[in-house]
Amino acid sequence: MWISELAKPYRTALPRQSMMAAGVDAAGRIAVTPGQVLEQNTVPFFTPYGLSYRMPAGQEPLLLQDDGQVVCLGVKNDPGSLRPGELRLESAGGASIVLCGDGSILLNGCVTITPDGQIQTP
16 A cells, blocks of 8 residues: 555556556566566665565566656565455465464464464474
């Protein structure tokens, strides 16, 4: 939701075609249009504080162009089985941390740390 707040001033000031979906190719470059690719290290990413990432191939970033400067507002994601209020950090290699709605933490889908600090394994 913070992204929609960030983008509010641009919605009326910029033409609609300034927001664009793109893809990430096998080399990790952002494919904006056929024949136009951008290196990820040249595109600013807007994320919550403390989070940094480099998109792997196959991701669908949302880009905003303003006066020729392209920025990435985020990446399309699938919340899967997350319930309201939960958060999942996930790597391309399969590692994951889920902050669960009940206060527990689920590591890689198999180790749970309860709100009182107990470690549970299958």
